[in-house]
Amino acid sequence: MELVTNLMTGFGVAFTPINLLYCFIGCVLGTLIGVLPGIGPVATIAMLLPATYALPPVSALIMLAGIYYGAQYGGSTTAILVNLPGESASVVTVIDGHQMARQGRAGPALAAAGLGSFFAGCVGTLILAAFAAPLTEVAFKFGSAEYFSLMVLGLIGAVVLASGSLIKAIAMIVLGLLLGLIGTDVNSGVARFSFDIPELTDGIGFVVIAMGVFGYGEIISNLSQSSEHREVFTGKVKGLFPTKEDFKRMLPAVLRGTFLGSALGILPGGGALLSSFAAYTIEKKTRLQPGEVPFGKGNIRGVAAPESANNAGSQTSFIPLLTLGIPPNAVMALMVGAMTIHNIQPGPQVMTSNPQLFWGLIASMWLGNLMLVVLNLPLIGIWIKLLSVPYRWLFPAIVLFCAIGVYSTNNNTFDVWTVAIFGVIGYVFIKLGCEPAPLLLGFILGPMMEEHLRRALLLSRGDWSVLITRPLSASLLAAALILIVIVALPSIKAKREEAFVED
Template identity: 75%
Template sequence: MDLINNLALGFQAAATFQNMFYALMGAVLGTLIGVLPGLGPVATIAMLLPSIYALDATPALIMLAGIYYGAQYGGSTTAILINVPGEASSVVTALDGYQMARRGRAGAALAAAGLGSFFAGCVGTLVIAAFAPPLTELAFQFGPAEYFSLMVLGLIGAVVLASGSLLKAISMIILGLLLGQINTDVISGVPRFSFDIPELTDGIGFVTIAMGVFGFGEIISNLSRPAEQREVFTKDVKGLMPTKQDVKDAFPAVLRGTALGSILGVLPGGGALLASFAAYTVEKKSKGRAGEVPFGQGNIRGVAGPEAANNAGAQTSFIPMLTLGIPPNAVMALMVGAMTIKGIQPGPQVMSSNPELFWGLIASMWIGNLLLVILNLPMIGIWIRLLTVPYRFLFPAILTFCCIGLYTLNNNNFDVYMAVIFGFIGYLFYKLDCEPAPLLLGFILGPMMEENLRRALLLSRGDWTTFMSRPLSAGLLIAAALMIVVVMLPSIKNKREEAFQDAD
C-alpha cells in the first residue's frame, strides 16, 4: 500500500507542466547525444550542470536523468544504421543490428531496440520503486574481491561473444586488457606505456577505439570492395516494424535482458555495460527456433536482449545513488554533484526528507520512457530514408560526423589521429576475421579489474587466498572456471564450431 501511495505522490509531482517539459527536454537531448558519436551523457551533463542553478531540484534532476536514459536509446540508432556505437553499451547492439540493416531490416531492428528499451525501462523503474532497499543491501555484499571475480567471469563470458576461433577471441580480450594499461597508475600516480606522449597519460578514450575499429574500419573495408557490393544498405527495405515472428522471437529475449539488467545495473562500475554483454551471451546460449537467422548475421534476439539489458541497467543504477548516495558510474557521480548543488545531501535520508523529489524522479522515468518511444518510433521512417543515400555520399558524411565527435571529446586533434590508426587496425581485424567486441570489453574492464585486484590485495595484505575465502567471490571464480571447462569440452567445442560455420 505504501508503494502505491508513494508512486501516486511521485506522479503528482512529475505530471506538472514544468516537470513534463524538462522530462521531454532531457529525452530529446539524450537521444541526440546518443546519435552523435563521441558526445556522451557524461560530457553533456557536465556541460549542463551550471544551467541547473536557475532550476528547482526536481525539474533539474528529471532533465539530467532524461539525458542519461535517452542516450541509451540514441546510441543504438547509430550502432544499427552505420555500425558506430554511440554509447559503450551499444557495442553489442551493433553486432546483429547492423547486419539487420544490411539485410534491409533496419526498421525492424530500430523498433525492436526502441520497444525493448521501453519495456525494460518501465520494469527497471518499477524495480527501483519496489526493491531499492534490498537491492542496495545486495550491492553492499560486493567488495573489491567480488568485483574482480565478477569481471573475470564477464571476460570469460565474452569469449562466447566472438565468432570463430577461441584463440582469436582470447587474443582480442588480451589485446584489449593491454590497451587498457596505457594510462596513469591508479595507486602510484605514475604514467605508464605513454611513451612520453602527454595525451596518453589519461589513457586512450573508449570512443576513439570504438569509432576507429567499428566506424572507420567498416568504411575502409567497404571501400575495398567492388562498387556494386559497396552499398551498405539494401534498397529493398522490408517494412519499418517487426513482423509477428520477430515479436515472438524478441519478447523472451527482452524479458531475459530486463531481468539481467535490473540486477547488474545496481553494481557500481559499468553495470549497464556488463548487462548488455551478459544478455548477448545468454541469447547465444539460449535455444532459438529452427531456421532463425544465425547470431552475427542479423538475429533480432541479438538486438532486443542487449538493448533491454542496458536500459534496465541504466534505470536501476539510480538505486545506489538515490538510497546510499554512492554513484555507481560517472553519470551518477554527476547526478550526486547536481543534488549537492541544489543543497540536497544524497543518501538514505533523501527518501524521507525529500519524498516529492525521490518519488517524482522515479515517476518521471516512466513518463520519460513513454516520451522516448513516442519520439523515436515515428522517426524510424526518417532514419530509413537516410539509408537510401548512395555510399559515395554517405561515407564522407559518416567520417565528418565521427571526426567532429572525436574532436569535441578533448578539443584535440590527437583523438582523431588515434581513431584513424584504430581504423586501419579495425580493417586488419576484418581481414583476419577477428571480432572486435571482446577487445572493447577487455579494454573497458581491464583498468577496473586491475584497480579491484590491487585494492583486494591491499586489504588482505597481499594474501591471494582472499579471492577464494570470500564465498561470493569464490562462487563467481568457480563459475568462470566451469565456463572454461564447458567451452573446452570436445563435444561443446565441435558444436560451437559447427554453429559458427552455419553462421558463415
C-alpha cells in the first residue's frame, strides 16, 4: 500500500502542467539528439545544465531524464535507416536493423524498436519504484574486483556476438582495448600513446570512432561500388508495422531484453550500453525458429531485444543514483551535477527528505515513455521517406551531420579529421570482413577495466588472487571461462560458422 501511496504522490507531481511540459520538451529533445548521429545525451545534457538554474528542481530533473531515455528511442532510427548508431547504446541495433531496412522492412524494424522500448521502459520504471531500496544491496556487493570480472565477461560476450571468425573478433576487441589506452594515465597523470599530439592527451572520443568506423566506413564502401551495386535502400517498403509472425518472434525477445536490461542497468558500468550488447548476445545463442532469418541478415529479434534492454537499462540506472548517490554512467554523473546545482544531495536521504522529487521523477518516466510512443510511432512514415532520398544526396548529408556532431562535442577540428581517418580504417574492416561492434565495446570497457583492476590490486597490495578469492568475482570469471569453452567446442564452432555464412 505504501508503494501505491508513493506513486500517487509522484503522479500528482508529474501531472502538473509545468512538469508535463518539461517532460515533453525532454522527450522531444532526446528523440532529436538520438536521431542526429554524433550528438549524444551526454553532450546535450552538459550543454543544457546551465539552463536548468532557472527551473524548479523537479522540472529540471524530469526534463534531463526525458532527454536520456528519449535518446534511446531516437538512436535506433539512424541505426536502422542509415547504418549510423545515433547513440552508443544503438550500436548493436545497426547489425540487423539496417539489414531489415535494406530489405524494405524499415517500418517493422522501427516499430519493433519503439514498442520494445515502451514496454521495457514501463517495466524498468516499475522496478525502479518497487525495488529501488532492496536492489541497491546487489550493487553494494560489487567492489573493483567484481566490476573488472563483469567487464571481462562482457568482452567475452562480445566475441560470441561478433559474426565471422573468432580470431578477427578477438583482434577487434584487443584493438579497441589498445585505443582505449590512449590519453592520460589515471594514477600518474602522464600522457601515454599520444605521440606528442596535444589533442590525444584526453584520449579519442567514442563518437569519433563510432561515426568513423560505422558512418564514413560504410559511405566509402558504397562509393567504391557502381551505383547499381550499392547496398543502400533498394526495394519498396513492405509495411509500416510488424506482421503477426514478427510479433510472435519479438515478444520473447522483448521480455528477455527487458529482464536483462533491468538487471544490468543497476550495476555501475552497465546501463544501456552493456545491456544492449548482452541482450543481442543472448538472442544469438537462442535457437532460430524454422524459416527465421539468420542474425546479421535482418532478424527482427536482433532489433527488439537490444532496444528493449537499452531502455530498461536507462530506467534502472537511476536506482544507484537516487538511492546511493553513485552515478553508474556519464549521463547519471551529469544528473548528480544537476541535483547539486539545486542544493539536493543525491543518496539514500533523497527518498525521505525530498519524496516529491524522488517519486515525481519516477512517475514522469512512465509518462515520458507514453509520450515517446505517441511521438515516434506516427512518425515512422516520415522516417521511411528517407529511403526515397537518392544516395548522391544522402551521403553528403550523413557526412555533414557526422562532422557537425563530432565538432560540437569538443569544438575541435582535429576530431573531424580523426573521424575521416577512422572512416578509412572502417572501410578496411569491411574489406577484411571484420565486425566493428566488438572494437567499440573494447574501447569503452578498456579504460574502466584498467581503472577497476588497478584499484583492486592497490587495495589487495598487488595480490592478483583477489580476483578469484572473492566469490562474486570468481563466479563472473568462471562464467566467462565456460563461455569460452562452449564457443571453442568443435560442434558449437561449426554451427556458429554455419549461422554466419555469407549469402
